[in-house]
Amino acid sequence: MIKIDNLIKRVGDKVILKGVSLNITKGETVGILGPNGAGKSTLLKVIATLLKPTSGEVTIDGLDLKKDPIKIKSKLGYLPHASLLYDHFTPYENLKFFSKVYYLDNVEERIHKLIDDVGLRLFTHEPVKSFSRGMVQRIAIARSIIHDPEILLLDEPHTGLDQQAIGILNNVVAKLQERDVTTLIVTHDFLQAAKVCDRIVIVRNGRIADDFLLEGQDINLLQKRYQSVVEGDSNAI
Numbered sequence: 336m337i338k339i340d341n342l343i344k345r346v347g348d349k350v351i352l353k354g355v356s357l358n359i360t361k362g363e364t365v366g367i368l369g370p371n372g373a374g375k376s377t378l379l380k381v382i383a384t385l386l387k388p389t390s391g392e393v394t395i396d397g398l399d400l401k402k403d404p405i406k407i408k409s410k411l412g413y414l415p416h417a418s419l420l421y422d423h424f425t426p427y428e429n430l431k432f433f434s435k436v437y438y439l440d441n442v443e444e445r446i447h448k449l450i451d452d453v454g455l456r457l458f459t460h461e462p463v464k465s466f467s468r469g470m471v472q473r474i475a476i477a478r479s480i481i482h483d484p485e486i487l488l489l490d491e492p493h494t495g496l497d498q499q500a501i502g503i504l505n506n507v508v509a510k511l512q513e514r515d516v517t518t519l520i521v522t523h524d525f526l527q528a529a530k531v532c533d534r535i536v537i538v539r540n541g542r543i544a545d546d547f548l549l550e551g552q553d554i555n556l557l558q559k560r561y562q563s564v565v566e567g568d569s570n571a572i
């Protein structure tokens with residue numbers, strides 16, 4: 336589904352991604368972990384077609400990122416650090432607006448269902464500017480999946496969420512897994528990564544330092560491998 340071959344991203348004289356190769360199969364839920372500044376958000380932005388690779392190949396569902404960014408964009412949902420929402424609009428108006436961006440028809444039912452799914456029914460017609468950080472994040476999650484994407488890219492989706500909202504987010508991801516959506520989740524939250532991901536990729540200093548399957552929500556394995564490659568503890572495994 337996502338094929339990345341020797342991706343290099345340079346900004347000025349700084350090399351942020353130093354030859355990343357990665358193959359992600361349709362339906363996988365992949366957690367992308369790594370220390371601050373490792374290049375995780377940059378990698379997600381390249382896949383989201385928001386940053387151009389300096390060199391290397393990226394194909395998504397058989398489409399070349401350089402040749403078909405618009406087609407690729409229509410298959411993608413992307414949740415960045417910033418919510419992308421319009422502050423003075425309500426959740427309903429925001430989702431209506433983004434439905435139009437994606438040329439979706441007959442969206443009334445879908446909009447209300449999504450607002451329900453993220454637990455904001457009582458706030459459907461309240462302006463987003465009055466919302467707490469967690470409420471904004473909930474509606475931003477709804478926004479990122481309004482067009483039923485085949486691939487979902489989430490950059491630190493758990494940040495600012497309370498326990499209930501984390502549950503809601505994990506349910507959203509689980510529902511997408513049932514529909515074979517390919518999901519990439521950048522997170523610093525090991526527990527949530529272990530709960531929802533079936534594969535973990537660790538990025539360190541612009542390179543992939545580890546890549547392994549995770550079965551049975553094995554947070555111990557996740558922690559050990561992370562310590563081993565990021566904190567350099569060779570006794571960890």
Ligand SMILES: Nc1ncnc2c1ncn2[C@@H]1O[C@H](COP(=O)(O)OP(=O)(O)OP(=O)(O)O)[C@@H](O)[C@H]1O
Pocket residue numbers: 346349351369370371372373374375376377378
């Ligand atoms: N537009 C830019 N210009 C210059 N340097 C940049 C730019 N964007 C990112 N960087 C640098 O690239 C490196 C990787 O940044 P990136 O945001 O991808 O890290 P990250 O792994 O997402 O970190 P975090 O966990 O803190 O979110 C950082 O050192 C950052 O300063």
Ligand SMILES: [Mg+2]
Pocket residue numbers: 375376377490
């Ligand atoms: Mg980041």
